[in-house]
Amino acid sequence: MESTLVQCETPRLTWNFARMKTLRLATLLMLFLCQQSSVGLVHAGFISSTVNQDGTKRLDYNMGLGSASKIGIFDFGFGANPSPESLIFIKARIRLWVQLPPDAIGDLAPEIVFAKAGTTDLNQALITGDAVKTDIRISFNLFPSGNGVVEKTTGFENLTSQQSLALSSIIAKDPSSRVEAWLVSDTLKAITVPAFGEFLDFSNGFPIVTVKRFTATLDLVAPEPSSNIIFAGFGLLCVRRFWTARKKWTSNRYKEIAGLCPT
Amino acid sequence: MPHLIRSIAFLAIGILQLVSSPSVLKADIISDFKQQSGVSEDSGIRRAVYLGRLFNGVTGGPFRRMDSMYAIVTIAQATNVQLYAGDGNANFDSAFSQGKMFDSGIRITNRTQNGTEVIFAPGDPATTPPFKIDVPAGVGINDSLAANNRLDFWLVGDTNAGFTVPSTVAGNNANFFIRFDRSTAVPEPASVMLASAGLGFVVLRLRSRKKK
Numbered sequence: 001m002e003s004t005l006v007q008c009e010t011p012r013l014t015w016n017f018a019r020m021k022t023l024r025l026a027t028l029l030m031l032f033l034c035q036q037s038s039v040g041l042v043h044a045g046f047i048s049s050t051v052n053q054d055g056t057k058r059l060d061y062n063m064g065l066g067s068a069s070k071i072g073i074f075d076f077g078f079g080a081n082p083s084p085e086s087l088i089f090i091k092a093r094i095r096l097w098v099q100l101p102p103d104a105i106g107d108l109a110p111e112i113v114f115a116k117a118g119t120t121d122l123n124q125a126l127i128t129g130d131a132v133k134t135d136i137r138i139s140f141n142l143f144p145s146g147n148g149v150v151e152k153t154t155g156f157e158n159l160t161s162q163q164s165l166a167l168s169s170i171i172a173k174d175p176s177s178r179v180e181a182w183l184v185s186d187t188l189k190a191i192t193v194p195a196f197g198e199f200l201d202f203s204n205g206f207p208i209v210t211v212k213r214f215t216a217t218l219d220l221v222a223p224e225p226s227s228n229i230i231f232a233g234f235g236l237l238c239v240r241r242f243w244t245a246r247k248k249w250t251s252n253r254y255k256e257i258a259g260l261c262p263t
Numbered sequence: 264m265p266h267l268i269r270s271i272a273f274l275a276i277g278i279l280q281l282v283s284s285p286s287v288l289k290a291d292i293i294s295d296f297k298q299q300s301g302v303s304e305d306s307g308i309r310r311a312v313y314l315g316r317l318f319n320g321v322t323g324g325p326f327r328r329m330d331s332m333y334a335i336v337t338i339a340q341a342t343n344v345q346l347y348a349g350d351g352n353a354n355f356d357s358a359f360s361q362g363k364m365f366d367s368g369i370r371i372t373n374r375t376q377n378g379t380e381v382i383f384a385p386g387d388p389a390t391t392p393p394f395k396i397d398v399p400a401g402v403g404i405n406d407s408l409a410a411n412n413r414l415d416f417w418l419v420g421d422t423n424a425g426f427t428v429p430s431t432v433a434g435n436n437a438n439f440f441i442r443f444d445r446s447t448a449v450p451e452p453a454s455v456m457l458a459s460a461g462l463g464f465v466v467l468r469l470r471s472r473k474k475k
Contacts (some may be wrong), residue, residue, distance in 0.1 A: 023414075035393070054377065055375075055376075055377025055378055056338055056377055057376065057377075057425060059425055067425055097433065099339070099379070099427045099429050101303060113337045122404075146430065147300070147301030147302060147303075147428075147429060147430040147431075148301065148429040148430045148431030148432060148437065149379055149431065149433060150431070150433075151430050151433070188428050189331060189423050189424065189425040190303065190310070190423075190424070190425055190426070191425075191427070192339045192340055192379060192427040194339055194377065194378045194379045195377045195378050195381040196378040196379070197377060197378065197379075197429075197432035197433055198337065198378070198381040198432065198441065199381065199432040199433075199436065199437050199438070200296070200335060200337065200379050200381050200437070200439075202296055202437040202438060207296075207335065207438075208442060209381045210435070212432065212433045212435075214433075256322060260269045
């Protein structure tokens, strides 16, 4: 009778057993977090770079029919020799100050092009692979709209594998692992991505010129191996725990039915 | 002799009054400013951006013309963009073909091509004399003002030109400013008063001599 009581575990005892494991799980979690913090920034899944806008505009883009405005050269701090796996990107988002014409909507909305730092001829760079067009468009309709220099932020747009590879190649080729972003339109020329903006202030009764410097931010999203490992690991642990508890519970139920344990 | 002293004193007071009276001195200078519209049109012949309407309710005055001017505009990536004034807040080409728009002669070019700048034309008013407007354009602009009691301003460039004219810059109004110095073919109020005072002085001197 005594030995039977020792062998039986009620569901409550199983739960206590699980709580005893909490310490071990917490230790495991700490280990994962330590690993997460020690890996490179890219492995965190989201990298960001903010730079002063360049303001250069080329009117010879697309055989002189469109325009290309240089947003800036972004540096994500990869250093001179980034590891290949740190240059895989799946999404991108950009924030910039821009003035667009009202017809820059839909297919006419200008696109973001990533190019090798120091590109002067974007037409040539797109042919040689030193630049890649993305599906990120800056539309006049994108809030806030209006006939002025306004700050627009896109949502995270997917990069195709081809675009991602080209972007990785551009960054890898640069000695400082930087990338240039341009705003291009095949047909529109009245697009301005200014480095600075001046405005006349008459509030004091006489004109005062005020200057504002503009910045742009490029965010890139990389796959998250660390997070995947953490969640997969925890998922497996949970499944294992559930399976063990279920097995024990089933075993106890059989024993109860067989009359080996007191109800 | 007392008459002469009185006449001279009268003349001196009159001149002093004229010089110190801003309403008289400003009679031939008009200025105004407003937020830029930034609405653009491209007809395939030229690209015109509407700046806005100024001088609402201002009268043209008789026998006057715009003699010279200053303009301050907020603009980006402009090279030799023309400033037009006249009657018409939409469809520049139509207004131009009907002879309602006049080229002021002012040309706007940005100092640098990488920013949205406030451009003073022909230069800083503190150091630069005003831009001299051609007589036909000066007459036309003043006649338009006289006919409508307002003036519309446009910036005009080649078709598909890349210049941009904002209405706001980072949430702040992008304003433009125009000042006209007007000349007149008939005596101005100040000249009339001076001439009258001088004439009165001569008459008084003659009378005083007759009395002697």
